[in-house]
Amino acid sequence: MKIFIMSIAIILSLLSNGTLFSQDMGCDNIEPPINECYAPWRWFVLDIPYVCNGVTYSVKVTFCAYCNVTNNRVCIRINRVENLPADCDINIYDEQIVRWLIVENHIRKFCGNYPCGTIPIQTYHLKFPVCVDIIYSGIPYKYTIQASNECNRFCYWDIQACWCNCTPDCDPRPDCTPHMAYTVVRSTLIGIGNCEPQGIDFEPFKQRTPFVIRCIKNGTFCDPSGWYWE
Numbered sequence: 590m591k592i593f594i595m596s597i598a599i600i601l602s603l604l605s606n607g608t609l610f611s612q613d614m615g616c617d618n619i620e621p622p623i624n625e626c627y628a629p630w631r632w633f634v635l636d637i638p639y640v641c642n643g644v645t646y647s648v649k650v651t652f653c654a655y656c657n658v659t660n661n662r663v664c665i666r667i668n669r670v671e672n673l674p675a676d677c678d679i680n681i682y683d684e685q686i687v688r689w690l691i692v693e694n695h696i697r698k699f700c701g702n703y704p705c706g707t708i709p710i711q712t713y714h715l716k717f718p719v720c721v722d723i724i725y726s727g728i729p730y731k732y733t734i735q736a737s738n739e740c741n742r743f744c745y746w747d748i749q750a751c752w753c754n755c756t757p758d759c760d761p762r763p764d765c766t767p768h769m770a771y772t773v774v775r776s777t778l779i780g781i782g783n784c785e786p787q788g789i790d791f792e793p794f795k796q797r798t799p800f801v802i803r804c805i806k807n808g809t810f811c812d813p814s815g816w817y818w819e
Contacts, residue, residue, distance in 0.1 A: 616664040616714065618655055623736045624668055626653035633699060637689045641677040648672045650686060656700035661711040663700045665690075666743075667718065671733045675725075675794040678818075682734075683717040683744055683809045690715075691750055694769045705751035705759035705770055712774075715746040717809055720784035723802040723816075729795050740804040742782030744811035747774040778811045788819035 618629055626632045633652040638645050651669040656662075670682060690696045696713065703711045718736035725732045736743075750771035753759035759770050784806040793800060808815030 616655055616662065617657055617660070618664075620655070620664070620666065621653060623738050623741050626668070630655045630664075635695070635698070637686065637695075639673070639682070639685055641674055644674075644677065646672070646674050652699070654699045658700070661703060661707060661709050662714070663696070663711065664714045665699065666716040667736075669733060669735045673732050673734065675730045675732050675791070681808050681810055681813055683715075683746070686717070687715065687746060687748070687810075691748060691769055691771050694752070696750070696769075702750070702752050702769075705753045705756065707751060710749050710751055713746075713748045713750060715748065716743040716779070717746070718742075719744050719778065719780075719807055719809055719811065720782040720804055721807045723789070723805060725794060725800050727797045727799040729797065732794060734807055737782065737784070737804045740782035740784045742778060742780035742784060744776060744809035745779045746776050746810070748772065749774055776811055786815045786817065789816055791818045 621627055621630055630653050633654055635650055635652070636647050637650055639648040640646075649671040650667060651671075653666045653668055655664045657664070667683075667686065673682075691713070694702070696702060718734070718741075720737045720740040720742040721734040722737045722739075723732055723734055748771055750769055751759065752767065753765075753770040754767050755762075755765035760768075782804075784804050786806040786808070789802065789805075805816045806814070
């Protein structure tokens with residue numbers, strides 16, 4: 590009886606702090622808590638281009654993903670973005686990651702993709718942290734953002750996409766080349782975290798003393814107002 594009560598308490602706790610978003614994401618498997626990832630979800634750590642002030646940098650992105658092959662559904666949570674440049678203006682990072690994943694078709698690295706005309710169409714559920722911890726490891730001009738355990742909130746993208754082989758049902762143009770055809774169904778804020786944008790002093794990011802700034806708002810497509818350099 591005690592074990593049963595403890596199990597219910599744990600589930601209620603996870604629900605109350607917003608770590609279980611499977612229903613929101615259209616997934617049929619419980620999502621691991623923030624900054625954790627375990628079977629049947631899987632870790633993916635990939636280097637992707639990040640353009641800032643006209644310069645292309647390489648950032649390391651940590652994903653936690655789950656493939657629902659039966660329903661052509663892919664659920665992906667972005668947990669961490671490393672090696673962000675601290676000497677340029679802050680961009681809305683989720684749009685760049687979405688472009689890399691969907692438009693450039695790197696999404697296939699997670700669960701593959703299906704040709705247009707597949708029923709049901711493949712749906713991608715993507716979550717990007719809004720409330721983040723900023724982690725500075727002491728490497729000048731580089732920093733990391735990570736989903737905050739203290740104030741979780743996410744920008745949620747719901748995208749339907751398929752691989753178009755230039756068939757009449759997806760792109761009948763004579764000059765068509767194979768590409769991803771996609772529709773952003775919605776983008777919205779989910780989660781119960783509360784964080785606010787604020788100014789951050791740039792000078793400490795030139796030094797070699799590590800530090801962490803907890804629970805600060807990061808700009809996303811759902812709400813572009815986020816923290817800024819002072």
